[in-house]
Amino acid sequence: MPIPPSIITLVLGMILVLGGLWIGQNVNLLPVDASANAPIYDELFRVLFSIGTILFLGIVGLVVFSLIRFRRRSGELSDGLAIEGNLPLEIFWTAVPAVVVLFIGLFSYDIYERMGGMAPLDHAAMDHAAMDHAAMDHASSNQGSGSEQRVWGGIGTPVLTASEQGTPVSPLPVEVTAMQFAFLFRYPKGDFISGELHVPVGQPVSLSMEAKDVIHAFWVPEFRLKQDVIPGQPTVLNFTPTRSGRYPIVCAELCGPYHGGMRSTVVVEEQDAFDNWFAQNNKITATDT
Template identity: 35%
Template sequence: MQHFVVVGILVILTTVLTYLGLDVAGLAKHQHPVSASLQSISIDQLWNWEMMVISFLFSLIIVPMLYSLIVFRQKKGELEDGEHMEGNATLEVVWTVVPIFLVVIFAYLGGKSLGDVRRVDPQAVTIFVKAQQFTWTFEYPEYGIISSELHIPVNKQVVLKMTSADVIHSFWVPEFRIKQDVVPGRYTEYRVTPILVGDYKVRCAELCGTSHSYMENAVIVDTQEDYDTWIAEQVEIAKLASLTPEGQGQLLVARNGCTGCHSLNGTRLTGPTWLNIYGREEEMNDGSKIVIDDAYIAESILDPNAHIVATYASPSQMPAFVFTDEEIANIIAYLKTLK
C-alpha cells in the first residue's frame, strides 16, 4: 500500500510540473501566438483541457515505470524470482471505463467548440478570396475592390468565400486558430470574428509548389473607423485607376495575383522582379539576350515557356493567361511605370 501512495503523490506532482512546463512554453493556457479571434477562445479552452489530460497520462505511464525500475530492481545477491501475479479484473475495468468517459467528454467539448467556430452571423461581411501559386487575392464585392491585403473590421464576423485557381491551398492565420482548405472548382467558407486590432499574416498550410513557403499576405484587423477609411481610399483609387491604361493594367495585375511571383521592389521571387523591367536586357536560359519590350512581355503572358530568363525554373510555373490585346497593352503600360 505504501508504494501506491508514493506513486500516487509522484504522479500528481509530475502532472502539475509537466502542465506548468507546457504552459511556460506557450502550449497550454497561455498560448503563443496570441489569440486574436472570438473562435479561438473555445479552441484554446479545449486545447488547454487536452494538455491537462495529456500531462496526467504522461505522468501515469512514466512515474510507475521509473519507480518500478528503481525500487523493484534486482538487488545484489537476490537470485529468486519475483512474486507471481495474474490478471486484475478491477484494474482492467477501470482502464476500460475511464478512457470511454474521457472520449465521450472530449467528443462533447469538441462538438461544442466546432459549433462556436461555425456559428453564423447573418450580418457578416462577405469577402471573396482567390488562392493561386503563390499568393492570395481578396475581393470586396460590395465595393468593387480587389486587394493583395486582407483588411477586416474588429468585433465583426467576416465570412471568406474561397476558391483556388490551380492546386489545393490552405488558409491559415495562426492567431485566428482556424485552418481551411481552399480547393479548385468549388468555394469553401471560413468564418472569423477578430477581437484584437493588429497586423497578422495569412499563410498557406498545404504544400502547393516550390515557392510554398513564400505564399503569405498581410492580414490587417482595423478598428471600424480605420476600416471605413481604408475602404473609401480603395474605392477612390480604383475609380481613378479605371481612367488610365496603366491604372487598368494595375487592376488586372491585382485581380490575377501577378505580384505573388513578380515583386515590385526588386526582391527575387518565383519570377523576375518587375522593378525597372521595361527596356532591360535579360539573358535567357538558352544563352540568348532579349530586351524586355512590348513584344516580349506580350509573348511571356500568352506563352510563358517561349523564353525563360536565366536562373529561373524551366518549364515556367506561370500559367498561360488569356487576355485581350487591349488588356495586354494596359498591363504593359503599368509595367512601364514601375521605376
C-alpha cells in the same frame, strides 16, 4: 505504522491530477487571441493540454519509478516473478481512457458547434460568395432550373455584433482566391483586389474561398481558424476580429515546392483606418451604385 500503498497511490494520483489541471489552465502556449472564436477554441485547448499533462507526467513518472524500484540488484540472476493477469487493473486502464475519449469527443463537438461549424452553409444567403462570376451569370439566366452552386464546408453563421444604435452589423464579404503560391482577396463592395486582407475590428467578416489549382488551407493562428480551400468546391469561413494588429495568414496544406512561402497578412484596424483604406482602393463610384 507504515502507510498503506493504496493511500500513497491515492495521494499521488490527486497531486498528479491537480498539478496537471493547474499547468493546463495556467501555462499558455498559444499566440494572442484576436477573434471572437479564439477564446472558445482556447477552452478546448486548455482541456486537452490538462489531460495531456496528466497523462505525460503519470506515464513518465510510472516509468521512472519502475526503472528505479524494479531494477536488477547486484548479484541477482533469477527471473522476476511470473505475474499473469490483473482484472481490476485491466478494467481501470480500459474504462478510464474510454471515458476520457468520450468526454473529449462530446466537448469537441460542443466547441465546434459554438464556433459555427454546425451552422447551415446556405449559399443562397451569400451571393457574394460566388468565385466564378461567369458561372453565376449563367446560373442567374437559368433561374428555375434548380441548379445552384454548392458550398462544401466551413465555419457557418458569423458572430454578429451590435452597433451603438443596437442594430446588428452585417458581415463584410470578401472573396478569397488561393493559388500557387499566394492568396488574393477581392472586395465585392469595392470591386478591387488586394494582396492583404484588411478588416475592421469588431465587424463580422465572411470569407468565400476557392482554389484555382490544388488544395490549400487558410490558417490564421491568432484567430484559431483554419479552413481548406478546394478547387471547384467553394468553402466559407466567418469570423469577427477583436484585436487590432497584423497577423500572418499561412497556407497549412502542402501545395507544392514553395508551399512554405505561401503567406499573406490580415490587417485588423479601427473602423476609420479601414474606411480610409477602402476608399483609396474603391473602384465603385457613387454613380455606379
